[in-house]
Amino acid sequence: MMDRLRDSIIDAKPYVDPERAILTTETYQQHQDEQVDILRAKMLEHVLDKMSIFIEDDTLLVGNQARQNRWAPVFPEYSMNWVIDELDTFEKRPGDILLFG
Numbered sequence: 001m002m003d004r005l006r007d008s009i010i011d012a013k014p015y016v017d018p019e020r021a022i023l024t025t026e027t028y029q030q031h032q033d034e035q036v037d038i039l040r041a042k043m044l045e046h047v048l049d050k051m052s053i054f055i056e057d058d059t060l061l062v063g064n065q066a067r068q069n070r071w072a073p074v075f076p077e078y079s080m081n082w083v084i085d086e087l088d089t090f091e092k093r094p095g096d097i098l099l100f101g
Helices: 002-011 019-030 036-050 081-089
Strands: 013-015 069-073
Touching: 019 036, 019 069
Parallel strands: 013 069
Antiparallel strands: none
16 A cells, blocks of 8 residues: 555656645735735635645545645745746756646
8 A cells, every 4th residue: 555655646747736826816816905914814714714625545644735746835925936937947847847737
């Protein structure tokens, strides 16, 4: 079983998971006139309420920060500059290639 789980992770293609960024953007658009601390609290509530829950079969520990293994979430509340700067190179990088999910 462990070999199968390990192989499924190794064989999975890495993707950028936009779900958290989309949920964060929705909240920022709906509550743009709120104080920053209230806005961020509402954003976290929205993310925790609406984000997909990833649970694999046959695992004892569940959950992930993205919708699939090896998917990288985007946290726009921290920084978007690196995403904007590297957006066109995600699929072309020699090492850590990321596709769009």
